[in-house]
Amino acid sequence: MTTTFLALLHRDLRVARRELPFFLLRVGLQPLLFTFIFGFVMPRLGIIPRGYTNMFLPGILGLSMTLSSMQAVALPLVIDLGWTKEIEDRLLAPITISGVAIEKMVVGILQAIVAGIVVLPLAWLLMRVHLSLRIDDVIQLLLVAFLSSWLFAAFGLVLGTIVETQQIGLVFNILLAPMIFFGCAYYPWATLHAIRWFQIAVLINPLVYASEGFRLSLTPQMPHMPPWSVYGGLSGFSLLFSWIGLRNFERRALD
């Protein structure tokens, strides 16, 4: 069972390694442009204050990691389950059906971690002059990074098992835009108390907990959500989506 799990992982990492240049371009481009405009151009023009980038770094890191994780799981699954049926090969490997799904989530988490390793120094390099980062608690950062990646890998599993191939573009557009804009990636959740109903409404957005988690561990001096709600939200949504995703996957894999 473990041997098969590792073999499946080996296959996915081989394919991911082959696509590494595209992967780097995809995860690198957004933070690169963002930090250039908000961290360099706009402070120079005096449109935003210099310290403002502190607010962005956690959000950008969170976005890159969560989106990588989600895409790594959801996109291949939608195509595999709905169209090419390539995954049948792995469903016939001597491993349980949920074993195959869990392996997919692990791949998502690993890709998110690679995205984080690329984006964090990239963003930091660009914004270094203006940043006053205090990484008090590396363990806290790793924990938030792991939980956020897991949450979005599980969310990717849910999407990958319910979305039909023809709708994938539509679903991604309709879902991603509000999730990103209402996900507290570009503004701290704590400051939303001025618009109380909005502050409460965004709590159904799992991205909020990821953004706030990174804010908590990277820029604790900025206003942020209390740690217990960050960890509660991240683990609660992770468990919920994993449960739904695994159940759906089994339903799609077996007739």
Place this chain on the structure above:
Amino acid sequence: MQAAIAVEKLRKIYQPKARKGVEVKALDCISFEVPRGEFFGLLGPNGAGKTTTIGILTTRVRPTDGFATIAGIDVARNAVAVKRHIGVVPQMNNLDRSLTAREILVFHAEYFGVPRHEREAKAQELLQRFELTDRANEKVTGYSGGMVQRLKIARALMHDPAILFLDEPTTGLDPQARRAMWDLLSELNAKGQTIFLTTHYMEEADQLCRQIAIIDHGTLLALDSPAALKRSVPGGYLIELQVRDGDARSFTSALPNLPGVVEVKSDHERVRIYADRVEGLLANAMRLASEHDVMVSDAHVAEPSLENLFLHLTGRSLRN
């Protein structure tokens, strides 16, 4: 000796996917056994329940009722253990398009825990045997139908399965590739490989299989060797007539009196005469037709065949 495959009172009903959909009864209480080393064919038209049967036996479809075992292991209860014993060649091309042909084979063996040097050697051996070495390091998107089919079989053999399942392995292949596929499968079986194959081509089942189960609408109609099945058609020979005008009813009721006729079945303008010999029978039938003012617009004489048997059992042709 324990059977390679045992199926007992297997039923499968697909629940409707949409709210207003209807239940589909795919399998209705079928039972059979396949001994080790057998070349077993499941023959039936499209929609007969062949793919569902193979799906259940290969753990991909959950039976509604009854049970099936592979090498004595219950497929529904212990799917993981069953998967170790089987190699599956599905109907559609599900080859991993992100990998090269060689990688497909090597990774497949890795999923089954075959040690590295062994899986590389085995991949090389199968690539050579199936004449795929030239393009082994290419991705499979440009492969021809025959190459895809050969690679799918090679993949299924990478972990030395006790039973090889093939779902319609020659559908979509040109005659030459089909012939090559037949040779390949016969050769595998001659070396002791147990093979379970589904097909809707009678000549394929006839040529390859030692045991054939004929299935239609989810029920098993007959199960025997090809020779015994053909013998079971009344008389063996079949004369089919397309008739018009005249007194067709009295014509068909007079037909059984002709020498050699075993059974007569008629259906609108089509009359089927089963006979144990055909010498002179067609001429006699034509004469009888003109006596009854019946016009025969088409006549066809067929040797004993599985097609005749299927027609006899279901009243329908397997080809349609």
